[in-house]
Amino acid sequence: MTDFFKKGEIVSVQVTQPIGTALSYKVPSEGCYLGSYVQVTLGQKEVIGVVWGLSTINLEADKIKVILKTLKIKPMTNELMNFLEKVSLYTITPLSSVLRLATRVPNLGSAEVMNKKYSFSSDEIKKLTTSRSKVLNFLKENHNLNFELSEIVKKCGVSPSVIHGLVSLEAISVDYTPKDQEFLSLNPFVKGKLLTDEQTLAVKKIRGAGTCNTILLNGVTGSGKTEVYLECIADCIKENKQALVLLPEIGLTAEFLARVEARFGARPGEWHSGINVTERRRVWKMVSQGKLQLVVGARSALFLPFQTLGLIVVDEEHDHSYKQDDGVLYNARDMAVFRGSLSTARVVLASATPSLESWVNARKGKYFGVNLEWRYGGATLPSITAIDMRSESLSSGKWISPTLLDKIKEKLEKGEQTLLFLNRRGYAPVTICRSCGEQISCNQCDSRMVQHRFVERLICHQCGKTSKIPNKCNSCNSDNTLSVVGPGIERLAEEVTKLFPTARIGVLSSDLFSTPASLRKQLSEIENGNIDIIVGTQLVAKGHNFPKLTLVGVIDADLGLQGADLRAAERTFQLINQVSGRAGRQNKAGETLIQTYDPEHRVIRALLEADLEKFWSLEASDREKAGAPPFGRFAGIILSGANLKNVEDIGKILFNNSTNLRNSGVQIFGPAPAPFSRIKGKYRQRMLVKAEKDFPIQRFLKNWVLTLKSQKGVRIQIDIDPYNFL
Ligand SMILES: [Zn+2]
Ligand SMILES: [Zn+2]
Known part of the structure; x- marks a missing residue:
């Protein structure tokens, strides 16, 4: 039963404005419930809020404003309120900001359209x-x-x-x-695709997982993880509960929606940045009424007002796009596990290359591990071979080795597809003056401008600023001395076009597609075999199915291994495995060639040996020794401001105030200039907080950092479990 509040009672209302605390209002004549969505006045504005309980503040009753109106929407469930509070505490973000994630729907307060x-x-x-x-x-x-x-x-x-x-x-x-039409019902009783023995067993195991409500579904690329969790969705719908599938990429949604429709006879609700306002409203409302059985969406779908959530699937759970880098810094995968534990919904994390965190949790028995080791329909996993670039002869400005070149020719003759993978957008990462050595940088950031020839601009990948490609050096004024260094995806495509003038070439990079529809079109061209050579960035790594693809060439396997990122090895290993997994999905075997200058590197060796378990074990023991996540806890503190001295000052004060923390065994590194020490004109410094796994880091951080918040125009951000160290 939900608590009902009568006219005149004083309740506390959590609004979505950043004011840091709940406010007290009087209950209007129609009354309201715990969790009711209400409209209230705040200063001059009318805003939306949620009734969070009886007010505990002692105020003179006649000074308290009355709630303007109680919206005709089902009150927020205790489960969701509880979840939002936990997210707020975990991420050290005001509850109002987290509540905004849960109410991001247009015209919530207005009458029915x-x-x-x-x-x-x-x-x-x-x-x-x-x-x-x-x-x-x-x-x-x-x-x-x-x-x-x-x-x-x-x-x-x-x-x-x-x-x-x-x-x-x-x-x-x-x-x-x-205007908000209801969705057609999904029919869970339609028979799905015939499952293999291994898939059937996996479904059985998940059904029998008992009280362990998080499942790690670890299956090699092409093993049919989706078919397995579609069965779990069918189970969930049969129990009249709602299901949610999170996907990392909008480009993937169309393909997935088609599969759901084929399986259940109707389309699910969609929730991501690509859907329009009307649809957004419709989905939110139907979810809140408990009428929508399945939502497929991006990470923010996790905050939808489900009534009876029975299942959350996080597909490609290792994907870094689940970590939000802006606003509320949360990881949707971790928060999904959180919401599952609060709602008794089962959580299925699916991946061919799980995050080390999830792998360790499955190992320890915290998650229930279910493995799929065989590809669907008897297809074999592609073989991976290294090309030692130290012994290849390559002229300058060229990136495809003779060995790889021969292989591509062979595939072209057979009429099979090749994918060349380079994880770098644009034409070239560096533009340099041959006369004075000046490199073109962004004037707002500490980063180089990346040349994009397709749109004929220089673009800063940090702040998005663009400028014309100059024909003169700004520094020494010489004409025609600017040249490019290093490859980007567009430059690689140019090389491929020169080498294979008659081949049909398709480039896949996120910035070449202005709409999801244009990306979908290019993907279906590839699927239908209308492209011979695909040149792609990490956009191609994510779950796409290219049936005619038999060769993958990784242009620079060493690229992701540079830099001091905690997850550099893990990320490269996952990315190359995922890209490689695009090949040989049907009856023809696939092969992957990786170009490297460091074939002895641990990650490259693990890829060649195709021993995933060994890689994770090694990586886990390294992290354990270093006290790094998931064996220890990290938090990043980012200080930024327009005045460098103020940023440095606040950093020093922060460090001096940390005696308490350091005495409790917490290590604090920095403050030091961030790798990107200036973005959009703001100077940036970073600190890294390192603690034991069970240390109540949030409580300490809150006391430590919040006292200094927004002084001297310096912004302090706390990033719990950071993924980005830049
Ligand atoms: Zn910039
Ligand atoms: Zn110059």
Whole structure:
């Protein structure tokens, strides 16, 4: 039972404005529930809030404003309120910011949007003009149908005023229907694809997982993890519970939606940045009424107001895009596990290359591990071979080794597809003056401008600033001395075009597609075999199915291994395995060639040996020795501000105030200039906090950092479990 509050009682309301605390309001005449969405005045504004409980503050009753209105929406469940509070505590973010994630839907407070439809009523009117009779005749001919205004305007070639006139004469009647149409039901009893023995066993294991509510579904690329969790979704819908599938990439959604439709006979709800306002409203409302059985979405879908959440699937759970780097710094995978534990929903984390965190949790028995070791339909995993670039002869400005070149030729002759992978957007990462050595940098950031020839601009990948590609050096004024260094995806595509002028080449890089639809089109060209050579960035690594692909060439396998990132090895290992996994999904075997200058590197060796378990064991023992996650806890502190001295000062004060923490065995590194020491004109310094696994890091950080918040124009951000160290 939900608590009901009567007229005149004083409740605390959590609003979505950043004011740091809940406010007290009087309950209006209609009353409200715990979790009711309400409209209240805040200063001059009317804002939306949620009733969070009885007010504990002692205030004179006549000074307290009355809630303007209780919205006609099902109150937020205790489970969701509880979840939002936990996320707020965990990420050290004000509850108001977290609540905003859960109420990001347009016109939540406004009345239902209605659709008007027009139909024939009578033609016994005076002044029957030609336009009027056109309309009436059309409606009369279709007397059992009704039409939208725009349809009639188009069909009859009249202006809207003609129709309005007829409505006022009662010759046409108007029907109002809610604009938010319900979704078609998914039918969980439709028989799915025939599962292999291994898949059937996996489904059985998950069903029998008992009280362990997080499952790590670890299956090699092409093993059919999706089919397995579609069965779990069917189970969930049969129990009349709601299910959620999180995907890392919008580009993947279309493919996935089609599979769901084929399996359950109807489309699920979608939730990501690519859907329009009306659809967003519809999904949010249907979820809150418990009517939507399945939502497929990006990380923010985790904050939707499900009534009876029974299952959360996090597909490609290792993907770093689950970590939000802006606003509330949360990791959707970890928060999904959180929400699952609060709601008794089962959580399935699926991946071919799990994150080390999840792998360790499965090892320790904290998660229930289910493995798929075979590819679907008897396909074999691609073989991986290294090309030692130290013994290849390559002229400058060229990136495809003779060995790889021969292999591509061979595939072209056989009519098979090749994918060349380079994880770098643009044409070239560096533009340098041959005369004075000046490199073109962003004037707002500590980073080089990346040359993009496709759009003919220099782009800063940190702040997004763009400028024209100059023909003169800004520094020494020489003409024609600027040249590019290093490859980007566009430059590689240029090389491929020169080498294979008759081949059909397709480039896949996120910045070449302005809409999800254009990306989808390119993907289906590849699937249908209309492309011979695909040149792609990490966009290709994510779950796409290219049936005609048999060769993957990794242009620079060493690229991700540079830098001091905690997860550099893990990330490179995952990325190359995922890219390699695109090949040989049907009856033809696939092969992957990786170009490297360091074939003895631990990560390269692990890739060649195809021993995933060994890699994770080694990586785990390294992290354990270093006290790094998941064996210890990290938090990043980022200080930024327009004045460098102020940033440094606050950093020093922060460090001096940390005696308490350091005495409790917590290590603090920095403050030091961040690897990107300036972004958008703001100077940046970083600190790294390192603690034992069970240390209550949030409580200490809150006391330590928040006292200094927003002093001297310096912003302090806390990033719990950081993924980004830049
Ligand atoms: Zn910049
Ligand atoms: Zn110069």
